[in-house]
Amino acid sequence: MPNSANLGHKKKVFDLFAQKVLVVVGKGGTGRTTVARVLAELGTKTGRRVAVIAGTSGTHFLAKEDPLLSFSSLEPGQVLISYLYEHGLGQLGKRLSSTGLASIISTAIPGIADLLVLAKIKQMERSDAADLIIFDAPASGHFLRLIATPKGLADIAAAGPLRKQSREVLEMLDDPTRLGVAFVTIAEETPVKESIETMKQLKKSSGIVPCALFINSVLPSIPGNEKVQDLSFLESTSPYYQAAKYMRTRSQSQKHYEAMAAKAFGLKPIEVPLVPTVELSEDDITYLADIVELQIRSKK
Amino acid sequence: MSLDILERSKVIVCLGTGGVGKTTTAAALGYMAAKAGRHVCVVTIDPAKRLADAMGIAELANTPKKIDTAPEFDLWAVMLDPNSTFDELVQKFATSPEQVEKIFHNTIYQNLTENLSGTQEYMAMEKLHELASDPRFDLLVVDTPPARNAIEFLNAPKRLVGFLENRMFRLLISPSQSVFRPVTVATRLLLRTISKVVGTQVVSDAVEFFQAFEGMEAGFKKRAAEVQDLLSQDSTSFVLVTGTHKDTIDEALYFASRLDEYELDVDMIISNRVTPEFGNELEDSRIEVPKDIRENLEYLIRLRSAELEQLSRLSVIVGKDKHILVPLLPHDIGSLSEIQEIGEVLVDSRSTFENSVSP
Numbered sequence: 001m002p003n004s005a006n007l008g009h010k011k012k013v014f015d016l017f018a019q020k021v022l023v024v025v026g027k028g029g030t031g032r033t034t035v036a037r038v039l040a041e042l043g044t045k046t047g048r049r050v051a052v053i054a055g056t057s058g059t060h061f062l063a064k065e066d067p068l069l070s071f072s073s074l075e076p077g078q079v080l081i082s083y084l085y086e087h088g089l090g091q092l093g094k095r096l097s098s099t100g101l102a103s104i105i106s107t108a109i110p111g112i113a114d115l116l117v118l119a120k121i122k123q124m125e126r127s128d129a130a131d132l133i134i135f136d137a138p139a140s141g142h143f144l145r146l147i148a149t150p151k152g153l154a155d156i157a158a159a160g161p162l163r164k165q166s167r168e169v170l171e172m173l174d175d176p177t178r179l180g181v182a183f184v185t186i187a188e189e190t191p192v193k194e195s196i197e198t199m200k201q202l203k204k205s206s207g208i209v210p211c212a213l214f215i216n217s218v219l220p221s222i223p224g225n226e227k228v229q230d231l232s233f234l235e236s237t238s239p240y241y242q243a244a245k246y247m248r249t250r251s252q253s254q255k256h257y258e259a260m261a262a263k264a265f266g267l268k269p270i271e272v273p274l275v276p277t278v279e280l281s282e283d284d285i286t287y288l289a290d291i292v293e294l295q296i297r298s299k300k
Numbered sequence: 301m302s303l304d305i306l307e308r309s310k311v312i313v314c315l316g317t318g319g320v321g322k323t324t325t326a327a328a329l330g331y332m333a334a335k336a337g338r339h340v341c342v343v344t345i346d347p348a349k350r351l352a353d354a355m356g357i358a359e360l361a362n363t364p365k366k367i368d369t370a371p372e373f374d375l376w377a378v379m380l381d382p383n384s385t386f387d388e389l390v391q392k393f394a395t396s397p398e399q400v401e402k403i404f405h406n407t408i409y410q411n412l413t414e415n416l417s418g419t420q421e422y423m424a425m426e427k428l429h430e431l432a433s434d435p436r437f438d439l440l441v442v443d444t445p446p447a448r449n450a451i452e453f454l455n456a457p458k459r460l461v462g463f464l465e466n467r468m469f470r471l472l473i474s475p476s477q478s479v480f481r482p483v484t485v486a487t488r489l490l491l492r493t494i495s496k497v498v499g500t501q502v503v504s505d506a507v508e509f510f511q512a513f514e515g516m517e518a519g520f521k522k523r524a525a526e527v528q529d530l531l532s533q534d535s536t537s538f539v540l541v542t543g544t545h546k547d548t549i550d551e552a553l554y555f556a557s558r559l560d561e562y563e564l565d566v567d568m569i570i571s572n573r574v575t576p577e578f579g580n581e582l583e584d585s586r587i588e589v590p591k592d593i594r595e596n597l598e599y600l601i602r603l604r605s606a607e608l609e610q611l612s613r614l615s616v617i618v619g620k621d622k623h624i625l626v627p628l629l630p631h632d633i634g635s636l637s638e639i640q641e642i643g644e645v646l647v648d649s650r651s652t653f654e655n656s657v658s659p
Contacts, residue, residue: 089493106415278610
């Protein structure tokens with residue numbers, strides 16, 4: 001079991017099913033994809049149809065044979081290219097490099113590709129394709145900047161056929177029953193501080209309040225850790241002593257940064273333990289899902 | 301000093317995905333080289349705040365600054381501002397002040413650094429090119445911008461030059477072309493379609509952009525070729541920086557698989573944040589060890605062995621004697637003495653993969 005630091009008691013508990021679209025954000029290397037996968041597991045467990053969408057191509061996703069679970073990717077650059085193709089540039093574009101054209105357009109209108117991704121997600125949300133859509137957002141700052149600036153979003157599509165799309169995307173972003181944003185971080189100084197910074201910008205400029213805070217790679221709590229000083233019967237060079245001391249330092253530091261994040265977010269952090277394995281297996285996902293479920297259910 | 305790249309290189313390029321400790325590694329390498337008497341400048345982009353403070357470069361400055369917390373060494377650092385680097389480049393290649401003004405005012409140009417991937421990488425290379433001829437330094441350590449994959453750094457010049465040379469727009473704006481060969485029906489139709497799909501503003505911004513850049517592509521192209529040349533010299537070393545997670549290892553392997561295209565080699569790999577080794581006393585039962593204390597050691601041993609198994613996949617890139625494991629420190633790097641701590645680990649021959657796995 002992960003640490004269960006006492007982090008206040010009146011904080012709102014995350015409800016995975018309070019919105020149809022859950023956008024999972026976090027810097028690269030924080031384990032966004034793992035969290036998305038674990039949440040998908042919790043969704044299918046209740047019989048819901050869950051669609052996980054990766055915002056970057058080539059995302060390694062531990063899929064399993066489950067008719068309730070689907071996985072696809074929407075990489076912004078690719079989405080823009082297909083959009084251009086679908087809108088009359090298909091036949092004409094063959095002679096020109098479509099990627100070249102797409103990069104001119106996305107530089108002229110920053111955010112257009114991300115807007116198109118959100119439009120696709122909105123389309124899915126309005127259809128009956130899935131009961132829960134989990135979007136594993138691109139790690140780039142672009143995407144967050146886009147959802148943080150509704151005005152910028154409206155400007156992107158001030159004219160042309162994108163105007164309707166952008167209005168509808170804005171409506172979805174504005175409605176917490178339709179879309180929620182979950183943060184993933186690891187409990188270390190730089191990632192936590194950067195997450196807090198991003199969260200503040202998001203709140204300030206768009207009014208979007210994050211619905212969940214996941215702390216990934218949490219070390220296990222060893223009950224005897226506090227008694228490490230009493231291990232005088234062991235040599236201080238003993239591996240047991242060294243390991244206990246190391247774990248205590250790391251674990252205390254994690255608790256400190258977890259508390260810092262929890263306070264700034266005003267949310268009860270949901271801990272995802274670090275599994276000491278080369279690669280997560282389906283069993284590991286089930287294990288993590290059980291642990292997350294316990295935390296979501298508690299103190300409701 | 302067991303790291304020969306610190307002795308023989310004129311340029312060390314640190315490559316890797318975001319969040320693996322690339323900046324720290326670059327700073328630590330720079331520190332150790334300066335300690336050995338070299339004249340070093342560390343070129344970095346967007347370091348974490350504490351690290352920037354540790355190096356005394358909290359402010360964006362395009363000129364190198366001596367790190368005054370290490371006055372006894374000739375160690376400098378520069379935090380690259382891609383925007384002003386690009387501006388300087390435009391000023392260098394433009395044929396008139398009017399051309400400079402026109403470019404600076406163009407929307408696409410203003411958006412370029414942040415929105416066209418590869419632009420920041422190109423600017424890092426540009427800075428490298430500039431500093432390579434600076435007589436104050438005999439070693440440059442470059443921390444590349446955070447990217448999804450390190451290969452983007454090497455792709456950057458091609459991407460930017462390709463962007464500037466976009467054929468369609470050149471066809472449209474080239475005056476000689478439009479006099480002697482009218483814009484084709486297909487191109488006109490294409491422009492109309494683009495306007496319809498994403499607005500007329502895009503088309504006029506783009507035309508204006510390519511008009512303003514007219515005649516400068518050659519300068520950029522030549523520059524890109526010079527940088528390419530600098531990178532392929534024997535005195536340039538490539539250090540691949542990774543973490544321990546599967547995805548950073550996957551990215552590193554992908555990077556290595558594409559390096560052949562550039563006729564370059566990885567000289568060494570530095571893997572950060574490895575769980576330390578505590579030794580194995582699991583079978584020693586002379587002392588009754590409480591269950592939780594025993595489980596704790598077992599957990600950390602399992603964690604380390606899983607990490608090492610991931611990391612061993614990298615041995616297809618360099619030998620285990622050129623692969624350095626840096627243990628996870630219990631704290632973030634926030635001072636020069638902590639950069640030194642990492643540096644000492646890097647030059648310690650016991651830190652290689654080869655020597656850190658118990659037989």
